Amino acid sequence: MGEVKGFLKYKRQEAGHRSVQQRIMDFDELDLPLAPDQLRQQAARCMDCGIPFCHGVGCPLKNCIPDVNELVYKDRWQQACELLHSTNNFPEITARVCPAPCETACTLSVSDEPVLIRHIEFQIVERGFENGWIKPQPPAEKTGKRVAIIGSGPTGLAAAQQLARAGHETVIFEKDEKIGGLLRYGIPDFKLGKHIIDRRLKQLSAEGVQFQTGVEVGEDISARYLRKMFDCVCLTMGAGKPRDLNIPGRGYENIVFAMEYLSLQNKLCCGEPVDEANIISARNKVVVVIGGGDTGSDCVGTARRQGAKKIYQLEILPKPPDTRPPDTPWPMWPRIMRTSSSHEEGCERLWSIMTKKFSGVGVRVGRLDCCKAEWFKKKGKWQIKELPDTDFALEADLVILALGFEHVMHDGLIKALDLKLDERGNIAVDNYQSSQPGIFAAGDTVNGASLVVNAINSGREAAAAIDQWLRKKS
Numbered sequence: 461m462g463e464v465k466g467f468l469k470y471k472r473q474e475a476g477h478r479s480v481q482q483r484i485m486d487f488d489e490l491d492l493p494l495a496p497d498q499l500r501q502q503a504a505r506c507m508d509c510g511i512p513f514c515h516g517v518g519c520p521l522k523n524c525i526p527d528v529n530e531l532v533y534k535d536r537w538q539q540a541c542e543l544l545h546s547t548n549n550f551p552e553i554t555a556r557v558c559p560a561p562c563e564t565a566c567t568l569s570v571s572d573e574p575v576l577i578r579h580i581e582f583q584i585v586e587r588g589f590e591n592g593w594i595k596p597q598p599p600a601e602k603t604g605k606r607v608a609i610i611g612s613g614p615t616g617l618a619a620a621q622q623l624a625r626a627g628h629e630t631v632i633f634e635k636d637e638k639i640g641g642l643l644r645y646g647i648p649d650f651k652l653g654k655h656i657i658d659r660r661l662k663q664l665s666a667e668g669v670q671f672q673t674g675v676e677v678g679e680d681i682s683a684r685y686l687r688k689m690f691d692c693v694c695l696t697m698g699a700g701k702p703r704d705l706n707i708p709g710r711g712y713e714n715i716v717f718a719m720e721y722l723s724l725q726n727k728l729c730c731g732e733p734v735d736e737a738n739i740i741s742a743r744n745k746v747v748v749v750i751g752g753g754d755t756g757s758d759c760v761g762t763a764r765r766q767g768a769k770k771i772y773q774l775e776i777l778p779k780p781p782d783t784r785p786p787d788t789p790w791p792m793w794p795r796i797m798r799t800s801s802s803h804e805e806g807c808e809r810l811w812s813i814m815t816k817k818f819s820g821v822g823v824r825v826g827r828l829d830c831c832k833a834e835w836f837k838k839k840g841k842w843q844i845k846e847l848p849d850t851d852f853a854l855e856a857d858l859v860i861l862a863l864g865f866e867h868v869m870h871d872g873l874i875k876a877l878d879l880k881l882d883e884r885g886n887i888a889v890d891n892y893q894s895s896q897p898g899i900f901a902a903g904d905t906v907n908g909a910s911l912v913v914n915a916i917n918s919g920r921e922a923a924a925a926i927d928q929w930l931r932k933k934s
């Protein structure tokens with residue numbers, strides 16, 4: 461433990477953000493780091509709990525949070541960096557985008573504000589890169605086994621790094637032009653600059669991971685070829701099927717899915733070629749984002765930077781409470797009102813809203829017919845109904861559907877491999893092994909749309925299962 465009564469002496473201090481006025485002029489990252497003495501005080505707030513709920517309940521990766529905090533307090537940054545990497549392949553990414561379930565599980569949050577775990581992680585890993593502590597760790601010996609990984613999101617990257625370090629020849633196949641999955645084409649640059657991904661990819665390459673981009677497995681190369689050329693295959697293809705809103709008028713061409721919108725802007729940010737005719741811009745437009753979650757919030761931040769005239773974000777669920785509700789007591793993840801940096805930049809958020817119809821002129825939507833929705837329980841299940849006399853209309857020049865994702869795409873590879881699916885449409889697995897021997901699956905493909913931290917964890921666990929399977933086989 462750093463400082464015995466640190467939690468009584470120091471208050472939580474948030475890391476800063478660039479001002480709204482400044483940051484909406486570009487797509488650069490927002491965070492401003494705390495000064496070293498301020499950060500040390502934040503590490504001193506950690507109580508080194510006998511049962512650290514941050515580590516045991518909050519963090520899916522089981523990061524050794526109290527020990528990391530103590531090392532930072534004692535100025536032993538390099539050891540903190542090594543300890544962080546012992547459980548997390550990409551702390552620079554979780555430090556930027558993780559919603560930090562470790563913080564909501566922190567014991568201090570029972571009566572005070574939690575330890576600033578995520579920002580401490582951010583500073584450790586950034587110091588690690590600055591000082592050259594994060595080096596490639598190639599294996600001492602090769603096993604001669606070959607593993608193909610399909611999809612280069614955080615799941616595939618974590619799995620590949622673990623397998624390469626275990627001595628297996630590892631090849632990632634990615635259908636997009638660049639590596640990273642939703643880290644690159646989903647999450648906007650203002651949350652995660654893409655140079656952060658490229659910096660880490662250099663380490664993976666030096667450890668022996670091979671990348672084949674622009675290759676759609678199932679289309680450009682067959683599942684049969686993969687089975688022949690590799691000892692084992694791991695599917696980390698994400699949960700790419702977006703949830704749709706099939707109401708009258710859905711066909712207008714300026715109603716787009718969030719990923720169509722976000723991926724175009726991410727490509728523009730990093731200078732990838734984009735067909736002019738396909739560019740979707742919110743400039744001078746009234747934008748309605750349907751879906752109140754994080755993807756919707758990313759669309760809000762993007763539309764703001766593109767110069768939208770007005771932005772609405774509609775959510776079908778009721779407005780959450782400001783404080784932890786009784787149905788999600790500590791240390792559980794609470795459903796509370798969250799205001800993202802994008803919301804701070806200006807958008808009108810509406811809750812309990814049902815969208816009933818789109819209408820417009822020609823091929824373009826111009827108006828949404830909506831009403832207030834009421835939630836009630838029937839036989840223990842939540843149901844929704846329209847609240848009478850609450851109809852209203854919103855004008856719109858661009859509608860973005862950010863309603864989440866259903867499951868992995870079912871055609872192509874899944875069919876070719878004849879894989880069993882679970883009742884939610886994800887690939888069914890037992891310890892990451894699918895219904896076909898030698899075909900493993902992990903991440904959003906198996907769990908449904910989730911978080912980066914769960915993806916990394918899933919990739920690491922799948923790699924361990926694959927390593928065990930390959931060694932048994934030989």
Ligand SMILES: Cc1cc2nc3c(=O)[nH]c(=O)nc-3n(C[C@H](O)[C@H](O)[C@H](O)COP(=O)(O)OP(=O)(O)OC[C@H]3O[C@@H](n4cnc5c(N)ncnc54)[C@H](O)[C@@H]3O)c2cc1C
Pocket residue numbers: 557558559610611612613614615616633634635636640641642643646647648651675676677678696697698699718722754755758872873902903904905909910911912913915
């Ligand atoms: C807009 C958006 C913002 C998000 N923001 C956050 C956030 O702030 N914090 C957070 O924790 N989580 C966030 N998430 C969720 C997080 O990004 C995902 O949970 C995570 O990326 C899943 O990782 P994955 O590797 O399983 O899949 P993905 O990242 O989806 O990667 C799958 C990859 O497989 C490739 N692929 C698919 N089929 C094939 C094929 N046949 N051949 C070759 N390649 C193929 C795809 O092109 C893709 O690159 C966000 C998600 C979205 C959509």
Ligand code: SF4
Pocket residue numbers: 505506507508509512513514515525526529565566567568575577
């Ligand atoms: S729960 Fe909070 S106070 Fe306790 S060890 Fe973890 S970070 Fe420190």
